[in-house]
Amino acid sequence: MPTLGNTQLKLLEKLCNAMAVSGDEGEVRTIVLDEIKGVVDDVKVDALGNVLAVKKGRSAGCLRVMLSAHMDEVGFMLVAEDGDGIFRFEMVGGMDVRQLVGKPVWVGKGHLPGVIGARPIHLTTPEERKKTIPLDALRIDIGPGAKAKLGDRAVFATRFQHNGPSLVAKALDNRLGVTTLIEMLKNAPTNIELLAAFTVQEENGLRGAKVAAHAFDPDLAIAMDSTPANDLPAWGGEENVAYNTILGLGPAIYVADSSTFSDPRLVRHFLAVSEAEKIPCQLRQPGGGGTDAGAIHKGRAGIPSLSVSVPHRYSHTAASIARLDDWRHTYNLVHAALSRITPNLLAGER
Amino acid sequence: MKQLIQKLTETFSPSGYESAIREVIRAEIEPLADEIRVDALGNLIARKGTISSTGRRIMLAAHMDEIGLIATHIEETGFIRFAGIGGIRPLALTGGRVRFVSGVPGVIGTDRLPDLATAPTLEQCYIDVGATSRKDCPVKIGEVCGFERPFLDMGKRLVAKSMDDRIACAVMIEALRDLKHTPHELYFVFTTQEEVGVRGATTSAFGIDPEIGLAVDVTGTGDTPRGSKMEVALGKGPAVKVKDSGMLADPRIVQWMERTAEKAKIPCQREILEGGSTDARAIQLTRGGVPAGCLSIPSRYIHTPSEMVDYDDVLQSVRLLTALVSNPVKL
Numbered sequence: 001m002p003t004l005g006n007t008q009l010k011l012l013e014k015l016c017n018a019m020a021v022s023g024d025e026g027e028v029r030t031i032v033l034d035e036i037k038g039v040v041d042d043v044k045v046d047a048l049g050n051v052l053a054v055k056k057g058r059s060a061g062c063l064r065v066m067l068s069a070h071m072d073e074v075g076f077m078l079v080a081e082d083g084d085g086i087f088r089f090e091m092v093g094g095m096d097v098r099q100l101v102g103k104p105v106w107v108g109k110g111h112l113p114g115v116i117g118a119r120p121i122h123l124t125t126p127e128e129r130k131k132t133i134p135l136d137a138l139r140i141d142i143g144p145g146a147k148a149k150l151g152d153r154a155v156f157a158t159r160f161q162h163n164g165p166s167l168v169a170k171a172l173d174n175r176l177g178v179t180t181l182i183e184m185l186k187n188a189p190t191n192i193e194l195l196a197a198f199t200v201q202e203e204n205g206l207r208g209a210k211v212a213a214h215a216f217d218p219d220l221a222i223a224m225d226s227t228p229a230n231d232l233p234a235w236g237g238e239e240n241v242a243y244n245t246i247l248g249l250g251p252a253i254y255v256a257d258s259s260t261f262s263d264p265r266l267v268r269h270f271l272a273v274s275e276a277e278k279i280p281c282q283l284r285q286p287g288g289g290g291t292d293a294g295a296i297h298k299g300r301a302g303i304p305s306l307s308v309s310v311p312h313r314y315s316h317t318a319a320s321i322a323r324l325d326d327w328r329h330t331y332n333l334v335h336a337a338l339s340r341i342t343p344n345l346l347a348g349e350r
Numbered sequence: 351m352k353q354l355i356q357k358l359t360e361t362f363s364p365s366g367y368e369s370a371i372r373e374v375i376r377a378e379i380e381p382l383a384d385e386i387r388v389d390a391l392g393n394l395i396a397r398k399g400t401i402s403s404t405g406r407r408i409m410l411a412a413h414m415d416e417i418g419l420i421a422t423h424i425e426e427t428g429f430i431r432f433a434g435i436g437g438i439r440p441l442a443l444t445g446g447r448v449r450f451v452s453g454v455p456g457v458i459g460t461d462r463l464p465d466l467a468t469a470p471t472l473e474q475c476y477i478d479v480g481a482t483s484r485k486d487c488p489v490k491i492g493e494v495c496g497f498e499r500p501f502l503d504m505g506k507r508l509v510a511k512s513m514d515d516r517i518a519c520a521v522m523i524e525a526l527r528d529l530k531h532t533p534h535e536l537y538f539v540f541t542t543q544e545e546v547g548v549r550g551a552t553t554s555a556f557g558i559d560p561e562i563g564l565a566v567d568v569t570g571t572g573d574t575p576r577g578s579k580m581e582v583a584l585g586k587g588p589a590v591k592v593k594d595s596g597m598l599a600d601p602r603i604v605q606w607m608e609r610t611a612e613k614a615k616i617p618c619q620r621e622i623l624e625g626g627s628t629d630a631r632a633i634q635l636t637r638g639g640v641p642a643g644c645l646s647i648p649s650r651y652i653h654t655p656s657e658m659v660d661y662d663d664v665l666q667s668v669r670l671l672t673a674l675v676s677n678p679v680k681l
Contacts, residue, residue, distance in 0.1 A: 241423045241431045242473070255492035256420055256435075261366030261543065263390075267492075283491045285422040287433045302390035302553030349369065350392040 004328045008183055011035065012167070013160040015175040019106060021075030021153035022092050022204045025049055027109075028071040028178065032198050035182045040196070050208045051198035052215060055188040063343055066195040066218035066303070067184060067334075068209055068292040069177030070202030070225065073170070074316050076105065076154040078140065085143045088136070089154065093203030097135050099317045107142050108152040114142035156318035167322045173226035174202070176310045176322060180224050180331050189339040202292055206259070209292035213299030220266065220304040220346065222334065223293040226322070227252050227284055227309035243285065245311035247323050250280030251330035254307040257287065259294025263304035265345055270306065273337040279329050284309065304346060308334055351664070352503055354378070355520045359510035362496040364418025364435045365543045367451050368392050371414045375519060375540050382526045383538065393554040394540040398526060404678035405533035409560035409640075410525075410671070411551050411629040412518035412567065413544030416511070417653055418496045419448060419477070421489050428481030430456070430489055434472055436545030437626075441469040442654040447498035454479055454488050455498060499655040506661055507584070513657035515544065517647050517664060518566035525671040533678050541629055548596075551629035555636040562641055562679065563633030564603070566671065568657070569594075569621050569646035580623070582648050584660040587617030588667040591644035596627025597634055602681040603643030607674065614673045616666050621646050641681060645671060 011031075020028035032051050036043060042054040051071070057063075074093030081087050087107075091097070101118045116138055121129075142148055158170040169175075181196055188194045195216045199208035202225075213221065229247045234240040245252040253270050254262050274281040297305035310330045312322035363371035372394050380386065383396035394414070401407060417436035424430055446458045456479040460470045477495070481487035502509040510516075522538050529536075537558050542550035544567075555563065569589050572580030582589050590607045591599050604620075611618040623646075634642035647667050650658040 239425055241425065243423075256366060258546075261546070264367070285433075286420045286492055287422055297391070298549055298552045300553070301557030302393075302550075304390050349372075349388045350390070 004183065004331050008179060009162060011182065012175060012179045015178055016160040016169040016171050019111065019153060019155050020071050020073055021077070021155060022072040022201045024153045025071045025200045029198070032071065032178065032182065036185050039186050046211065046215060048208050048211055049200040050212045052212060053185060053196040055185055055194040055196070057193040058190040062192050063220065063341060064193045064195055064218045065338060065341065066197060066213065066216050066221040066296065067181055068197040068199050068212065068221065068223050068296065069181040070174050070199045070208065070292055071178055072200055072203050073155065073173065074203050076140065078107070078148060078150050078152045078154065080150065082139065085141060085146045087140045087142070087148065089140050091135065092153070093316070095316055098132050100138060101133055103318050104157040105140055105154045106157045107140065107154040108148050110147070112142050112146050112148060113157060114140045114154065117141045158319050165323055165325065167324055167327070168319055170318060170320070172312045172320045172322050173315050176226050176327055177224040180334065183331060184335065187335065189335065192338055192341060199292055206290065206292055206295035210295040210299070213296040213303060217300055218303060220263070221293065221296045223291040223296065223305065223307040224334065225291040225307060225309045226312050226315065227289065228315040229311040229313045231313070245282060245284050247311055247313065248326065249282040250326055251333050252282055252284035252309045252311050254284050254309070255286050257289045257291070257307070259290030260297050260305060260307065262293070262306045263350055265348070265350060266304060266306035269341065269345055270308070270333065270337050273340055274333055277336045279333045279336060281329070281333055304350065351520060351524055352508070354523065355508060355510070355517060356501040358516035358519055359501050359512050362449050362451055363415060364494045364496050365415040365546045366435070367494050368415050368542045370451065372540065375414060375523065378523050379526055379538065389554055389557055391550050391553050392542045393550045395554060395558070396526070396538040398529065398536045398538065399532040399534055401535040402533040405535060406561040406679055407535045407558070408562045408564065408675060409537045409539055409555060409558050409633060410522060411539045411541050411554070411563070411565045411633065412522045413515045413542070413550065413629055414519055414540040415542050415545055416496055416514070417545050418494050420494045421491050423491065424484045424487045424489065426484050428483045428487045430477040430479065430487065432475070432477060435494060437653050438472065439653055440472055440475060443475055444470065446655055448477060448495040449498045450489055450493050450495040452493060456495065497655040507658055508661055509656050509658045511655040511657065513649055513659050514568045514652050517568060517649070517659050521566055521647065521664060521667045521671060524668040528668065528672045529676065532675055534675055536675055544629055548627070548629050548632040551632035555633040555640065559637060560633065560640055562603070563630060564642065564674070565628040565630035565633065565644040567628040567644055567646055568649035568652060568659070569623050570652055571648045571650055574650055582619055582621050584648050584650065584658070585662060586619045587663055588670050589619050589621035589646035589648055591621045591623070591630070591646050594623035594627045595625050596631040597642070599630070599643040600641040603641055606679060606681065607643060607645065607670070610673050611670055614669060616670045616673070618670065
């Protein structure tokens with residue numbers, strides 16, 4: 001089984017540096033289509049912009065397995081111009097307005113440099129500095145004469161870096177998943193029919209996955225995503241009881257989040273393969289959040305689903321951090337689990 | 351029927367982990383149904399009858415899952431932190447007992463609270479299963495539990511955990527037992543994952559593609575001291591849902607239910623529920639849309655370990671449900 005090396009790192013870098021705010025995923029889609037060209041048996045772009053690719057199995061009756069990874073990322077949309085290249089904007093997807101102030105951004109197809117400006121310390125009072133600056137007081141400033149239009153998207157201007165054991169970038173959520181899925185197609189297990197969905201609009205409500213699942217109508221589905229790690233030591237030496245995931249412990253297997261109860265048969269299978277193949281993994285703390293699986297498992301008459309995520313710190317901010325080894329283990333585990341999957345897995349009742 | 355209610359309410363099956371209750375219900379309906387299947391989300395689907403010239407394909411849904419808790423972290427000292435499954439009220443947790451699906455019992459404690467007058471948050475609660483360390487704790491992250499509380503027969507009133515919605519499962523089972531003949535193709539569906547967003551009903555309704563949908567579920571009441579402003583009361587018969595916060599019942603379904611009750615001399619009351627919804631919400635929005643409504647069993651103290659219903663309401667609900675599906679339906 002080929003593992004992730006420099007080629008895949010280069011691809012991840014390219015994908016992380018690309019812009020694909022929900023609803024405007026063209027830049028990433030182009031890279032995906034280019035990568036999987038000639039590798040898959042069938043590929044199309046559906047009405048919402050999902051890339052749906054099929055890699056057939058070696059036998060006709062094999063399980064049809066949907067793998068999804070969302071191409072979109074959280075970001076901004078310009079909504080009004082105040083003049084002089086100063087724009088009001090809205091957030092797209094779940095973001096914390098406290099994270100925005102003072103960050104450089106890229107705007108539109110040309111990745112025009114801009115900044116989310118704020119009054120400097122010289123001109124603010126101590127009282128003002130205690131308060132969060134509300135979104136409607138923030139602007140993206142790209143300077144006069146710059147060619148941007150209302151509706152253009154913007155993202156944090158963070159270039160990918162490989163830093164020792166770590167990956168530092170914007171949009172690791174979910175270019176990690178997208179890169180994994182591309183590699184999975186290139187090295188597809190032959191015991192299954194692989195139905196790859198590079199989905200759109202996950203960050204604003206799992207919209208692409210919903211129609212992709214309906215179209216594929218698979219026997220089972222795995223959503224490959226990225227999930228926050230809140231694993232820094234708790235303040236005051238107390239036990240950290242709400243870490244979600246921990247960097248370095250491998251892929252995060254979901255039992256439950258607020259959108260899905262993973263199919264217990266799939267959870268058991270992945271844990272068994274992890275143990276047999278000695279690939280580390282961790283259980284994500286059950287709780288909030290959601291992935292494409294939230295839409296997929298409710299598709300048609302129901303689709304057994306599981307989510308597997310790469311943990312990363314500082315999700316949905318300008319720069320998040322993941323461990324290269326966690327990503328490698330994620331790819332290896334999903335590949336090994338799929339290679340060992342048989343129709344028997346779903347023969348018993350959930 | 352009280353024995354059946356006891357058996358159903360004393361089974362532990364929080365949302366997503368309904369296999370135990372599914373086996374209990376399957377054993378009851380196996381001799382009664384024409385065909386039984388389980389779908390990908392674990393819904394138990396029993397068909398009764400084949401469609402005649404005056405019949406319709408009708409889906410009846412009662413959810414078999416219950417609210418519960420799921421372990422999120424085992425502390426070094428063996429205490430279990432958890433998240434809720436469904437609408438958990440911290441006020442009803444303290445001092446309560448739970449039982450994990452694996453059989454392990456536990457009690458719920460809280461951190462030292464700064465102020466005893468306010469309810470704890472979920473984050474301030476933990477489960478104590480008698481472990482002394484993470485190592486000897488018999489529960490792992492991701493395991494789920496339900497509330498432990500024995501069934502209580504007060505004669506006219508019945509009290510149990512998970513009356514929501516096992517009482518409706520009991521009503522469906524008894525209606526299936528009492529049903530002599532039907533012109534319809536009936537699907538008695540015992541759904542999963544209702545408490546976390548009517549998920550089982552969403553997929554089972556797609557699979558069945560019904561012409562009419564009817565959920566059977568509990569509803570709140572307004573008959574307790576300084577309680578909610580609500581017309582529904584225990585002992586006044588099954589409630590016909592007009593509206594809740596997730597659905598407007600099809601007026602034709604409301605009319606069908608009320609006329610049937612009148613004809614059979616079954617007391618019933620109208621229900622408008624301000625907070626909450628049922629499987630009917632999912633059924634109504636299936637595919638191209640389905641006329642849907644809900645037969646509600648009035649219940650006090652919903653989502654606490656002591657949910658109370660009136661036994662006459664339960665018996666009348668069985669009669670109403672049986673009458674509804676025994677004859678042709680004109681909408």
